[in-house]
Amino acid sequence: MFRPVTSKPDFVAQEHEILALWRDRRTFARLRAQNAGGPKWSFLDGPITANNPMGVHHAWGRAYKDLYQRFHAMLGEDQRFQNGFDCQGLWVEVNVERDLGFTSKRDIEAYGIDRFVTLCKQRVLTYAARQTEQSIRLGMWMDWNDPADLRRLGELLGHEPSAVTTIEGPDGPVTDTVEMLVGRLGMPDIGGSYFTFGNENNDLIWGFLAEVHRRGWLYKGHDTMPWCPRCGTGLSQMEMNEGYQDREDPGLTVRFPLVDRQGESLLVWTTTPWTLTSNVAAAVGPNVRYVKVRQGEDRFWLGKGTLKTALQGPFTVEEEVAGSELVGWRYTGPYDDLPAVRSAFADEYEHRVVLWDEVGEDEGTGIVHIAPGCGSEDYQLGKMLGLPVVGPIDEDGRYLDGFGWLSGLDAPNVAQQIVDDLERRGFFYHLEPFTHRYPHCWRCATPLLYRLVDEWFIAMGPVYDQPRETLTTEQVEASLRYQIMEVVDRIRWIPDFGSDRELDWLRNMHDWMISKKRYWGLALPIYDCGACGTIDVIGGREELHARAIAGWEAFEGHTPHRPWVDGVRIACSRCGAPVERIKDVGNPWLDAGIVPFSTLHYREAPDYWAQWFPADFITESFPGQFRNWFYSMLAMSTVLKRQEPFKTIFGYALVFGEDGRPMHKSWGNAIEFDEAADRMGVDVMRWMFAKARPEENILFGWHAADESRRELLILWNVYAFFITYARLAVWTPAEAAPPVADRPVLDRWILSRAAGTAAVVEDRLRDVDAVGATRALSAFMDGLSTWYLRLSRRRFSRSDDARDRVAAFATLHEALVATCRMLAPILPFLSDAMYGNLVTTVDGTARDSVHLTGWPTAELAGHRDERLEASMASAQGAVDLARTLRSIAQLKTRQPLAGAWLALPDRGLAVGPDLLRLIADEINVKAVTIIDDESALIERRVKPLLPKIGKRLGSSIPAVIAAARSGDVRFEADGSVTLAGITLAPDEVEVQATPRPGTAVAEDDGLVVVLDTALTPELIAEGDARELQRAIQDLRKEAALELDDQIDLWVGALPPAVATHLPSVATETLAEVVEGEPPAGLPQATVELDGGPVVIALRRHADDG
RNA sequence: GGGGGAGUAGCUCAAUCGGUCAGAGCGGCGGGCUUAUAUCCCGCUGGUUCCAGGUUCGAGUCCUGGCUCCCCUACCA
Known part of the structure; x- marks a missing residue:
């Protein structure tokens, strides 16, 4: 039996329950095991800066990341799920300075660079832990560390960095000093998130810089550069923009x-x-x-x-x-x-x-x-x-x-x-x-000055004043920027303007200033000999060890950061003089740019690297990253491999407040992630994000969330309805159902729609189009609720036909399970909550999470019947038109009518008896009859298909249109038509039915409905009976009776014609009609019938008497 | 300053290669269905498609000029 379900769900509480289930059942680990060895899909996580709690703007991008990783997992693809943190750089320093109340670099030096850098590491660990928790809350499935481990390491780092401790890794415990464990985070033996402050990350950047130097592109520039007097550092061109x-x-x-x-x-x-x-x-x-x-x-x-x-x-x-x-x-x-x-x-x-x-x-x-x-x-x-x-x-x-x-x-x-x-x-x-x-300084908003400085640059190479396609090989070889452009050409950019933006940036890029006169960051491995001017660049820790002539012992056991690494001296490769490292640290985008190498173990496991590089997919917010992460990855990958670091990049815009302005605390339009998760729930958020057009800024707020929630509630109500009646009927999926081909037309229709939707959503998600996917899903869920279920309700609640009822349950169950599977990548919680009840509770052999099921397209494909879907669309259109007519004639849908006539456009559609019956029920008429164009009620009209004939006919078009409008048409025997003396082939026109003037009809795009509005006494009496029934149901609801409560019913005097319907009304309302006056104090109501007001009263029928 | 994009209902957005009548959702008003629904359906309301020209049988869509906004880029002193 299914578990009972409330009609007023608490999504937030439910999400927490699902999180606990995933944890207890190790669902994610099992998914990865299940897909191990499958075809590879390489996703690379752009590192999030671990400097503050996560905001809702991060949630947008991270929702995309999780969506596509989950989707590809459902395709059975093997993936890396490593989360990443960006760790080094001025933004962390600025916050630590603020905490300490520092105002200048002198404060830092007086405090001690070692203590300061340790505080920076601790801050990163603190917020990495926090962001990990928030990302888990968002529903992300990634490979990351236990936040408690990160906090413990951070704490130990503050006390005794050289103390030896142990941390649990995937293949067993790992023991090292606290400082070195922190430096080894993200490596295979420890597992979890990668950290750009890691030893390996820094080491590989050294290797990159050594390669740049080997090619002669690294140089020291003496120039006036933009300078922030507060931060005491120069700004690279990349950093100049925001300010x-x-x-x-x-x-x-x-x-x-x-x-x-x-x-x-x-x-x-x-x-x-x-x-x-x-x-x-x-x-x-x-x-x-x-x-x-x-x-x-x-x-x-x-x-x-x-x-x-x-x-x-x-x-x-x-x-x-x-x-x-x-x-x-x-x-x-x-x-x-x-x-x-x-x-x-x-x-x-x-x-x-x-x-x-x-x-x-x-x-x-x-x-x-x-x-x-x-x-x-x-x-x-x-x-x-x-x-x-x-x-x-x-x-x-x-x-x-x-x-x-x-x-x-x-x-x-x-x-x-x-x-x-x-x-x-x-x-x-x-x-x-x-x-x-x-x-101004992008970090602290201080106006910049231009100051004479020595900084280190990577030369981008000449800009040639000629079209790119005319460049010679020699020209490209001499200019890094054009080499990067060639790499950019091999990447798919979504939206496609991204490619132009990146190329534009590369064309205008000045030499890349990579040095910063700061403390917390990559230690630039540059040794500038004061004696002879030779520049040595060290390509890695081992090389530094080999060339060290002093200070290695003091450095050993420390991460390659200031101040520890500063004490190591080497001998100048030319004159042999002892040389110190320059004091500068590196541009932080070096840290993130090396990630396609460092996290894929480029150096220690080249075979592994080759399997996962280049990444199939990355996604980040477009604004800003063209000159930051995208650029640095492209530049580094071009230098090291002359190859694209990723194949497809999906970019999205910014999160704004609901008022259309950037979120800003003091404007009152900012929403914290935690608050949003607690109040709207993350599935609601994820649905909003998936629906949003990525190239536009998203306006995020509580009203938008309400709209999104309404959509999810529709689905939930279908689900709750199903569960309620399946429990009443004691139906389970184990019960044998008729073959789909033998089921009623509505059943076949909704299953066909499910099959079509699965195919469309798969196609859209493979193409990185979440908007297209959610549109298809919305349309499907709408049809499921407002068409399939609304028209099928009786079959679940009180069908006398057991076989039909089983068909209904089986169909709706299959449709709901398919819906869960299609929604799983976007709404991981809601889909799994429903799936758990729909499947896991009743089938011990099934996979216990929707996320462990595959994508359903192939399984559903057999249900597809596109012709049926098109015919059903016509039926829906006919119902709309009939409702319009009723509204105009002021005839409530409750009032039965004798009949309606339907004319269809000439599109080869088949609306068989099944659908006619369905339309008749829906618009409450006794019969619906198809009429053809010979009928007195309609006439044939011709709709010329302009895009087809426009080019051929040119200026005679207006005459053709006028003739078509006025009905001045000659139909030829071969199906062609003549309008204004011009003959159009059958495939150049569409023949439609339109009403002849003067009849009570409605028409839309060739679909015509005629309604018989004549009322007979019998019809009026039947309408009264329906009115009476509705009033009784209202009263039941008011009296808060259960669905299956029997009642005693008192009804005032009825006209005989209405009274004949009383037994069926009683059956519908589970009533036993009692003669005489109702006892005082019962709920009662007055119904306005055609023959005058009637009083009704009811009470729950006593069980035993 | 240079380059790019966009202006469509009160708001958020659609509108296929230029094709007949510019549509949805939200909002507002009126009505209806319903013991799954806080849902939904129907109708009404609401438009100088930024402005002015041009091309065309036909322009929201293409072209020219102007206005406004956004993005990218930029140390003009």
Whole structure:
């Protein structure tokens, strides 16, 4: 017997029960064992940053991951399920700093890098544990560590990292120091999630960097780069994107007095007053005209096109020249007296005017302040012209020594002091706020500065100014970016615009800045010899050991992180001098990019790697990843193997609040994952996610969840109905049922629909189209509930025909089980809860989870009957039309009518007696008759199929359409038709029936229904009987009686014609009619019948008397 | 600043190769069915398909220009 089922399910509680079942029965482990050795489908998990609890935006992507892994598991495919965590990088550091109340890198160094790095590791372990729990709650089935183990390691790490401890692995216990166990997480002997801070991960990146160096693509760049003064680090091009914000800066116009032209000055505009200390030149444009203007005693030079905007007050133009005329003029800089400037200018340099193509007149004065120490374009220009460089600020954005009163001040905050100073010394001209887009640190929102730095880069190779297909092999060999593009071409991008985005990024990508002047991250294995300038790059831990000349003992036993690895020295490969590692750590996208190698055991098990590489599938949110994970994987895989790291990539957009804005705590539209899981349940969430169009942002909120839940409740109610009546009837699947071919048309229809849906959903999911899959599933569930079940209810509840009843139960059972299997990848909890009751409780030999069953397409295929499905669609259309007619005629569906007529479009459909009976029942008429186009009620109409004839007929189309509309048609013997003198072949038109004017009919796309609206006394009496029955059922419901309670019924005086129906009404309502007046106090009601009001009353029939 | 995409009902979105009447869901209003249903069905309401031109027998769809929004990209001083 099935377990009883409530009609008001608590999905959340049920999900927790299912989680417990999966755990107790080891369902996931059994699934993997079942599929072991099957065809491989390689999924690679993009690592989630283990730095905070998981958000609902993560849940969207992780729902996709789980959906497709479960689906492919149902196809019997063998998979890797390894979960991954991203661990290293500034985002973790920033949070640890915040916890400690630190404000600068000096705080970290004073605290101790070793303790700081340990805290970073602990934070990662803490949130890895938390995210693991949340992912389990989401229903994900992945290979990960017991969260308790991660927490224990984190705790031990804080106390005694070198203590030896033991952890349970898949093949037995593993013993090592705490620190090394943490470094070995995710390796085969320990199992579970991979962590990008792992030893193997770092080691393989070293190998990658050594290879890059071997090919000559690694270099140290001296340049001005965007710099975050709070984080004390440069930003790579990848990181620059998020942080552009509108910002108001001082728009300052200063005067640079000309040395050789007494009383004359250049006017120069800047939005970064702090860079004025570093001015070495003023640039003019070759195609810009310059004028000298007089204002009072002053003479100013500026671009002609900027006169109106740049100058304040009245002026007189005295002279006009080309930009080239100004070149070479010497001027006095505003900060020439500062010691740093004096020493930079020591070899006789003087400020002068230079020519630069980029100068324009859109903003400012047409004369550009050039400070090569404070801007990268300035730097390039300065390099070309041999200008001195004055770099004014340190890592924290403070002025260095040698800048007089400015030394020690925060550069971004000195604008007002500089203005005051310039004003006092006569350099000031005008100040006006200026709003522009300005880059900010993506991590801490601090406005960036441009700072002179040494950083490490991977060269991307030249960009050729020619179409890619015209490149020679030599050109491609010389340019990494084009090699990556070739790899991109071999990947399927979904949605397909992804490919263009990635190629666009690669075309515009500058050299990849991989260094960061921070603490927690990949230790770059670069050894830069101070003695001879040789650069050695170490390709792995073993190589480091072999080449170490000092410090190895102290390092041994530690993970390859700062500060421990910093103490190891090697001998320079050229001059033999002892060399230290550079202090920088690596760009964190290196960590994630190596994952297709490190997690697949590229180094220690090449055969295994070759089986799983490239991945068949990855999925991540598109925004951002083109230049991050996708890019780094592509770059590393191209360098190491010249091969695509994944074959298909599915991208999706962002999760927004229900109000269409990004989720933001202070806006009140943010929803935490845990809260969503507790209140809406994760299946509801997963259904929303699966239905959402991936290329659009999803608007996530409680109302959307309610809509989603309603859909699941429809299914649940079908299921609850089935269970209720199967229990009453004591039916189980063991009972022999008639062959499907012998079952009623509705049964054959719903099973055909199930078969068709399974095929469509499989096709859609294989094609990574969850939207298409959910649409097909929604349509199927709707048909199951509102058509199949609604029309079949009597067969379950009170059928006299035992054989028919068994057919109904068997059909609905099979349809529901098929539904569970089709829903399993999307709704793992609901589907398994229903399946458990539908199958496991009654069949001890069946698999005990829906997730262990295979995908059902093949099993259902025999049920498919597409012709029947099309005919049923017509029947449904006919019912809709009849309802419309009833509504217009104000005849309730309860009122029986004598008959209806039906005309079908000419589509070769067969609506046999079965379907006519079904339509008749549904619209409550005695009989439905098919009419043909000879009937007096309708006439034939021709619908020209425009897409077919349009090209052939051209301008005569309007006449053809007009003729078709007016019915001016000649039907030819061969089936062709003539309209407006033009003959159309049979396959160029569709012949439809349409109503002749003046009859009571409804029509839709050739389907015509005519309703006999005449009421006879017999029909009215029958309608009254139905009304009476409904009132009794209402009253039963009101009295809260059980479905199978017998009742005593009192009915007031009825007209004789209605009274004849009373016995059947009594049967329907399980009533025994009692004569006389009802006892007082019983539930009663008044029914408005055609013959007048009638009072009814009832009570539960006493069991024994 | 450069490049790309999108504008369809109050909201979220459909509309096949250019094809006859631009449709759903949600919302609102009215009605109906129902002892599976907090479901569902029917009807009504709601549209200058962003604007202006053009191509075509025919344009939501293609072309040109404009407006608005989004995304990508960018240190123009």
